[in-house]
Amino acid sequence: MRGCIAAAVLVAVGMSLSACSPSMEVENQAYVLVMGIDRTENGEIELTIRIPKIGQSESSNGGGKDEASPYLTYAVRAGSYARAIDALQVMVPRELNLSHIKLIIASERIAGRSDFRELVDQIAETPHLYNTARFIVCEGSAGDYAKRMDSVIGTRLSAEIDAWFDHCIQQGFIPDSCFADVYYASNSLYSDPTAVWGFMDSGEADRAASLNLDSPMRRDAVMESPSQLFLSGAAVFRGGTLALRLDNGETQLLNLALNQTRSISVALAGKSYELTRAHRSKKSVSSEKNNPRVELEISLTCEDQITNGQASAIEAALTDSLLALVRKCQSSKVDPFGFAELAAGRFLTTGEWIDYNWRSRFAQAEPRIVVHAKSSAVP
Amino acid sequence: MKLRVSPKPAAFSACAAMAARVFCGLSVDCVSPGYAAWLSAIIGAALSVPVLWMYGHVSVVGGRTARTAFQGFILAASLTGSAVTMADIAHSAGYLALDRVAPAVLLLPAALALFWCITRNGDSIGYAAMIWARLFALLLLIVVILQFPYYRPEWLRPILGSGWSTVARNAVRAAGWFCTIGGIWIFREDGGEGRSGKNAILLSCAVSGAIAALLLALHAMLAPAFYSGAALSWQLRLDALLTNGRTPLYLQMPMIILWYGGLFHLLGCEGFAAAMLLQQMAPRLDGRVCAGAVTLCASALALSGFTGSRLLALLIRYQYIAAAGFCAIVAARGGLQTCADA
Amino acid sequence: MEQNRDDLARGEIGRDLRDNIARFRRLLYSDINTDTHFRMFEMAGRDVCVVYIDGMADEKKISEFVLRAGAEAGPAQDGPVDAAYLIRRVLQIAQCETENRVKAILDGIASGMAAVLLSGCDDAVLMDIRGYPSRPVNQTTNESVVIGPQEGFVENLRTNITLLRRYVPSPGLIAESMEVGTRVSCRVCLVYLKEAADERIVSELRRRLKCIDAPSVQGIGAIQQLIEDSPWALLPQMLQTERPDRAASFLIDGQIVILAENSPYALAAPITLFHQLHTSDDSFARWQYGTLLRLIRIWGMLISIFLPGLYVSLTDYHMHLIPLSLLGSISEARANVPFPILAEILIMEFSFYLINEAGTRIPKQIGSALGIVGALILGQAAVSASIVSPILVIIVAITGLGNYAVPDYSFSLGLIICRLFVIVLGSLYGLYGICVTAFCMLMGICGMRSVGLPYVAPIAPQERHNPDILLRLPIWLQRRPMFFSKAGRMKPRAKQGGAR
Structure with a gap:
C-alpha cells in the first residue's frame, strides 16, 4: 500500500514538474504600464503600449525611439482587440504581462462609438488583465497620449501616474474612478459611469476648449505636467458609450455631490473663497405623479469670515452651477450623480426597475438643489 | 481504517462546508449570478431545517432499506459536490496564474490533498474546520477593512433582484446543498438522534446561512450583478470575486487565501462524507480504499466536464425536493407503521 | 560463547562465593577488563567480596563505609550473617538493598553500584555508591532566557530529580524509576505530580516505557522516538527542555516529565502545538x-x-x-x-x-x-x-x-x-x-496526538482554557486547570501509538 502511494505521489510530482517547466520568471516579463486604444480611419484597432526597461541589459531599439527613455513603446494595428493583443505578443521581445497596467487610454473617437462597450468587455476579459487600471478618455490620439507618458515624479512611471491622479482627485477636477468602475457600471442597472478626461497641450485653442474658464470655480484649475499631458474633467458614459463631457468645474461639482471631494474654491466678484464640505451631501428621489423629483442638498463652510450677503451669493452661484450641471446631464439622459441607486431602492425587483426606465424619467425629473454656505471662522 | 467523525467536529466541518458551498454555488458556480443571492441563502437555510430535522426519523422509522437508499443519495451528492469543488479549485488556479497548465495537472494537488485529508479521518477534518473558523474570521475582517471604501450598499437593491422566482429558485438550490452536506450529521458514528444533535443542526444551519448571506452581500456590494443576464465566463465570475479591479491588487492576497481555504475545507468535508458513506455501505472496504475511490471518482468527474453540464445543474436544482420528498415519504410510512403496530 | 554468557546472566546467584565470583568474573570479562574489581575480605566473620567498576563507584566510600565498617564489625550476635544482616548492622550506606538476580546485580554494577557477595548466602547486597564524575549544574546552553532562572539539567539523573524537587517541593511529586533497553539498559524516571497528573496519561506513558524492547536506548531523544504517537509526523509530539523551571511548570500543569540517565534534557508529555511556541520568559515577564x-x-x-x-x-x-x-x-x-x-x-x-x-x-x-x-x-x-x-x-x-x-x-x-x-x-x-x-x-x-490527546487542543477540539495559548493574558486570569490535567475534562484516546 505504502509503495503504491509513494509511486502515485512520485508520478504526480513528475507530472507537475513537467507541466510547469515553462515557468514565468519575473525578469522575463514585459510589464505593460500604459495601454492606448484607438481606432484608425479604416476601422482597425490600434493598440499602443509602454513597457519599462529592466536593468541595463535591455536595449531601447525594440520599438522605442528615444534612447534615453526608460520605457519601450510598441504600437500595433489589427482588425480586432484580440488580434492586436496577439500581435503585440509576437512583437514584444519578452512575455507580455498585462497584470500591472496602470492606465488605459481610449481616444474620444473610439469611446464615442456604439460598439465601445463590447471593446470594454473584451478588455475586461483579457487573461491576467485584472482591470485595476485608471481609465482616461482623451482628445486626439490615444497612442500619442500614451507615448508622452514619461517619468516625472520619482523614477517609475507608476509612481508618477498614481501621484498625478491622486493629486487631481484630491483637487476634485477628475472623477475618482477606474476602468473596473466603468466596466461594472456599464453592465449594471445603476448610475452611469464616469472616466477621467485627458488632453494634450496641442494649442491654446484646444486648451480653452477643454477648460471652463467662465466657471465660478478656480480659473487656474489645470494640472499641467512637463510631458504636456492634462487631466481635467470627466467623460460620462451611457450604456458603455461616451455620451457627455464635463469640464473641470462641472467635475468638481459632481465630485462634491458624490462626496468624493471635500473642498471647493469659488471665485466671485474677483475674490476667491475656499469652501469645505460640512456634511456629506444628501441626495433623495421622490415620486411626483409620473416624473420623479431629484433633490441634492450640500452644506459648505467657509474658513474665512463672510457676511450673510456673501454667503447668499455663494449659495446662489453654486446652486445655479449645480442646476445647470443636472440639466446638462438630463438633456444627455445620463445620471452620474447616483440618483439611480436611490430610485432603484424603491422597487422590489429589477424587472420593475427596468420597466420604470430611469433614463427617460431622469431626463424629465424636476431637480431641486439646496446649497448652504456659512462661515466657520469666529467673528 | 474506520472512517468516523465525532458530533462536534462534524458540526464544525459541515458548517464551514455549507457556507462555502452556498457562497460558491450562488456566485462563482452560477453562470448568471443574480441579485439577492444573499436572501436566497437565508431562505435556503430556513428551508433546509425541517428536512434536516426529519433526517433523524429516516434512520429510526425508515429501516435498513430507506437508510441505505438515503446513504446512496447523500453519497452521490457528496461525490458530485467534491467534483464541483475540485473543478472550482482548478478554475481558480487557472484564472490566477496557471491558465496554460493542463486541467489534469491542476487537479492533481487537490486530489492528493483530498486523499490525505480523508485518511486523516473525520475528527481531524472537524478540528481543521474549527481552526479555519478562527482564521476565516480574521481574514474576513482584514478583507472587509481593506475593501471597505469600495463597498456600495446601494448595489444590493432592488431588494428582490430579478424577482421572487429567481430568489426562490436559488433558495431551493441552497437548501439542497444545506441538506446534502448536513447528511454528515445523521450518518456519523453515533447517529444524529438526540436533542443536542438537532440543536447542532439548527445552529449550524443558522450560522452557515448567515455567513453565506454575509459573503454574498459583500460580494454584491463590490461587483454588481449584470443586468444583461447573459451567461458569464469563469474568467469574469472569478474576476468579480478575486481581483475585482476596484481595490488595489496587492491587497487581494487575503481574499485569495480566504477563497482557497474555503474551497479546501469544502472539498475535505464533502470528500470525507462520500468516503464515510461508501464505507458504511460496503463495510469490508478499508478507509484508505474508500478515500482512494472517492478521490479518483471526484477527479474523473471534474475532468469529464460533468461539473459544468446542464444535467448537473438540473440535478442540483431538484436535490432539495428529492431529499424533502424522500424524508416525507419515509416519515409518513414509518408513522403509519407505528400506528399499525400500536 | 555468547549463548553461555546469556545463560550465566539468567537466574539467581548461588550460596558458594567462589562460584559466584567466577560467574561475575566471566560476565564482567575481568580477564581482559582491568576496570573491574573483586575485593575479598572478611565481614562479621564471613568471607565477602565487593564487586565494582573502577571510576563508576566511589572508592572512598567503599574504603570508609564498607571495608572499614566490615573490619570493625564483630561476629554476629542476633541471628545469621546474611545480606539483610549486613544492611542492618554493618554497612553504613544509605541506599542499599538485597538482590539475588544475576542480571539485576550485573546491571547495577555496570551503572556504578557496588555489589557485596557473601559466602553461604544466596543474596547479595547492592549499594548505590555511584561516584563517577559529572558536570556541575550550569547555565542552560540552548534555552537561554533574559529573565528567570539560569540553571539547566545535567547528565546525572539524581541531580536532575533533585533539581525538580527543588522547584516543586511537594510530597506529591512522584519519581518512578525503571530501566529500559534489553541489552544495554538505561535508567529512566517518570516524574509527575500526583495531585495534578491524570492517572490515565501516567499509566499510558508507563505502559509505553515498559513496552520499549530496543536493545539499547541512548538518552531521552531515543526514548522520545520510541514512545511518540506519530513517528512519521514532521513535528515532535513531546517536548525536550533543559530547564528545570520549565519542567517544573509542566509538572504543576499536570504534564508528565521523563528523565533519563546521561541526558541533560527532560521530556515533557502530553504537549500541544502551542507549547512549542512558549518559553520560560513568557511566564517571568509581565x-x-x-x-x-x-x-x-x-x-x-x-x-x-x-x-x-x-x-x-x-x-x-x-x-x-x-x-x-x-x-x-x-x-x-x-x-x-x-x-x-x-x-x-x-x-x-x-x-x-x-x-x-x-x-x-x-x-x-x-x-x-x-x-x-x-x-x-x-x-x-x-x-x-x-x-x-x-x-x-x-x-x-x-x-x-x-x-x-x-x-x-x-x-x-x-x-x-x-x-x-x-x-x-x-x-x-x-x-x-x-x-x-x-x-x-x-x-x-x-x-496528530500527544499521548492520545489532540495536538491542537484546546483550540480544536475547543476546551475551556486559560488565556495562555497564543496570547498570554494576565496571570491572575489563569486559574483554570489545564485540559489534560486530573481536573481537566479531556481524556486520552486509548491505545494511541505506543512503544516501538
Whole structure:
C-alpha cells in the first residue's frame, strides 16, 4: 500500500514538474504600464503600449525611439482587440504581462462609438488583465497620449501616474474612478459611469476648449505636467458609450455631490473663497405623479469670515452651477450623480426597475438643489 | 481504517462546508449570478431545517432499506459536490496564474490533498474546520477593512433582484446543498438522534446561512450583478470575486487565501462524507480504499466536464425536493407503521 | 560463547562465593577488563567480596563505609550473617538493598553500584555508591532566557530529580524509576505530580516505557522516538527542555516529565502545538511583554514556513500581487542571475543550512570566523557573482531569523522540512500550491496526538482554557486547570501509538 502511494505521489510530482517547466520568471516579463486604444480611419484597432526597461541589459531599439527613455513603446494595428493583443505578443521581445497596467487610454473617437462597450468587455476579459487600471478618455490620439507618458515624479512611471491622479482627485477636477468602475457600471442597472478626461497641450485653442474658464470655480484649475499631458474633467458614459463631457468645474461639482471631494474654491466678484464640505451631501428621489423629483442638498463652510450677503451669493452661484450641471446631464439622459441607486431602492425587483426606465424619467425629473454656505471662522 | 467523525467536529466541518458551498454555488458556480443571492441563502437555510430535522426519523422509522437508499443519495451528492469543488479549485488556479497548465495537472494537488485529508479521518477534518473558523474570521475582517471604501450598499437593491422566482429558485438550490452536506450529521458514528444533535443542526444551519448571506452581500456590494443576464465566463465570475479591479491588487492576497481555504475545507468535508458513506455501505472496504475511490471518482468527474453540464445543474436544482420528498415519504410510512403496530 | 554468557546472566546467584565470583568474573570479562574489581575480605566473620567498576563507584566510600565498617564489625550476635544482616548492622550506606538476580546485580554494577557477595548466602547486597564524575549544574546552553532562572539539567539523573524537587517541593511529586533497553539498559524516571497528573496519561506513558524492547536506548531523544504517537509526523509530539523551571511548570500543569540517565534534557508529555511556541520568559515577564514575545514568535514561525515559498510563488506566478515598484526592483536584481528562482532559492537555503550545521559542529574558537565567512563574504560574493539576487539574500536571512525565533529546536527543524515542501509546491503551482500545502499541514497537525490527546487542543477540539495559548493574558486570569490535567475534562484516546 505504502509503495503504491509513494509511486502515485512520485508520478504526480513528475507530472507537475513537467507541466510547469515553462515557468514565468519575473525578469522575463514585459510589464505593460500604459495601454492606448484607438481606432484608425479604416476601422482597425490600434493598440499602443509602454513597457519599462529592466536593468541595463535591455536595449531601447525594440520599438522605442528615444534612447534615453526608460520605457519601450510598441504600437500595433489589427482588425480586432484580440488580434492586436496577439500581435503585440509576437512583437514584444519578452512575455507580455498585462497584470500591472496602470492606465488605459481610449481616444474620444473610439469611446464615442456604439460598439465601445463590447471593446470594454473584451478588455475586461483579457487573461491576467485584472482591470485595476485608471481609465482616461482623451482628445486626439490615444497612442500619442500614451507615448508622452514619461517619468516625472520619482523614477517609475507608476509612481508618477498614481501621484498625478491622486493629486487631481484630491483637487476634485477628475472623477475618482477606474476602468473596473466603468466596466461594472456599464453592465449594471445603476448610475452611469464616469472616466477621467485627458488632453494634450496641442494649442491654446484646444486648451480653452477643454477648460471652463467662465466657471465660478478656480480659473487656474489645470494640472499641467512637463510631458504636456492634462487631466481635467470627466467623460460620462451611457450604456458603455461616451455620451457627455464635463469640464473641470462641472467635475468638481459632481465630485462634491458624490462626496468624493471635500473642498471647493469659488471665485466671485474677483475674490476667491475656499469652501469645505460640512456634511456629506444628501441626495433623495421622490415620486411626483409620473416624473420623479431629484433633490441634492450640500452644506459648505467657509474658513474665512463672510457676511450673510456673501454667503447668499455663494449659495446662489453654486446652486445655479449645480442646476445647470443636472440639466446638462438630463438633456444627455445620463445620471452620474447616483440618483439611480436611490430610485432603484424603491422597487422590489429589477424587472420593475427596468420597466420604470430611469433614463427617460431622469431626463424629465424636476431637480431641486439646496446649497448652504456659512462661515466657520469666529467673528 | 474506520472512517468516523465525532458530533462536534462534524458540526464544525459541515458548517464551514455549507457556507462555502452556498457562497460558491450562488456566485462563482452560477453562470448568471443574480441579485439577492444573499436572501436566497437565508431562505435556503430556513428551508433546509425541517428536512434536516426529519433526517433523524429516516434512520429510526425508515429501516435498513430507506437508510441505505438515503446513504446512496447523500453519497452521490457528496461525490458530485467534491467534483464541483475540485473543478472550482482548478478554475481558480487557472484564472490566477496557471491558465496554460493542463486541467489534469491542476487537479492533481487537490486530489492528493483530498486523499490525505480523508485518511486523516473525520475528527481531524472537524478540528481543521474549527481552526479555519478562527482564521476565516480574521481574514474576513482584514478583507472587509481593506475593501471597505469600495463597498456600495446601494448595489444590493432592488431588494428582490430579478424577482421572487429567481430568489426562490436559488433558495431551493441552497437548501439542497444545506441538506446534502448536513447528511454528515445523521450518518456519523453515533447517529444524529438526540436533542443536542438537532440543536447542532439548527445552529449550524443558522450560522452557515448567515455567513453565506454575509459573503454574498459583500460580494454584491463590490461587483454588481449584470443586468444583461447573459451567461458569464469563469474568467469574469472569478474576476468579480478575486481581483475585482476596484481595490488595489496587492491587497487581494487575503481574499485569495480566504477563497482557497474555503474551497479546501469544502472539498475535505464533502470528500470525507462520500468516503464515510461508501464505507458504511460496503463495510469490508478499508478507509484508505474508500478515500482512494472517492478521490479518483471526484477527479474523473471534474475532468469529464460533468461539473459544468446542464444535467448537473438540473440535478442540483431538484436535490432539495428529492431529499424533502424522500424524508416525507419515509416519515409518513414509518408513522403509519407505528400506528399499525400500536 | 555468547549463548553461555546469556545463560550465566539468567537466574539467581548461588550460596558458594567462589562460584559466584567466577560467574561475575566471566560476565564482567575481568580477564581482559582491568576496570573491574573483586575485593575479598572478611565481614562479621564471613568471607565477602565487593564487586565494582573502577571510576563508576566511589572508592572512598567503599574504603570508609564498607571495608572499614566490615573490619570493625564483630561476629554476629542476633541471628545469621546474611545480606539483610549486613544492611542492618554493618554497612553504613544509605541506599542499599538485597538482590539475588544475576542480571539485576550485573546491571547495577555496570551503572556504578557496588555489589557485596557473601559466602553461604544466596543474596547479595547492592549499594548505590555511584561516584563517577559529572558536570556541575550550569547555565542552560540552548534555552537561554533574559529573565528567570539560569540553571539547566545535567547528565546525572539524581541531580536532575533533585533539581525538580527543588522547584516543586511537594510530597506529591512522584519519581518512578525503571530501566529500559534489553541489552544495554538505561535508567529512566517518570516524574509527575500526583495531585495534578491524570492517572490515565501516567499509566499510558508507563505502559509505553515498559513496552520499549530496543536493545539499547541512548538518552531521552531515543526514548522520545520510541514512545511518540506519530513517528512519521514532521513535528515532535513531546517536548525536550533543559530547564528545570520549565519542567517544573509542566509538572504543576499536570504534564508528565521523563528523565533519563546521561541526558541533560527532560521530556515533557502530553504537549500541544502551542507549547512549542512558549518559553520560560513568557511566564517571568509581565503579561504585556509575554504576549508581545509570543506574537513575535508566531510571526517568526509563519515567516519561517511560508516566506521563501511565497516569494517563489509571487515572483513566478502572481506578479500582480507585488507592488510595481517592488516588482521593478526584483526584476532588475534578477536580470543578471542565470538560475530560475526555484534554483536560486534552493541554493541559498541549502547554503544557509550548511552554515547553520557547520556553525553547530565547529569549535567555538573559530565559530566567529565561520559567521563572518558565511554571512558576509559568501553572501556578498554570491550577489556580486550574480549567483543570487540581493533580495533573495534578504528573504533567506529573514526566514532564518524567523526560524531562530522558534524556541524548540526539534520543532524548528520540522518547520524547515515543511518550508521545503512549501517552496517546491509554491514553485510548481503558485499560491494554489502554497494553499494546498498549508491545508495538508493543517490536516496533519489536526490529526496528530500527544499521548492520545489532540495536538491542537484546546483550540480544536475547543476546551475551556486559560488565556495562555497564543496570547498570554494576565496571570491572575489563569486559574483554570489545564485540559489534560486530573481536573481537566479531556481524556486520552486509548491505545494511541505506543512503544516501538
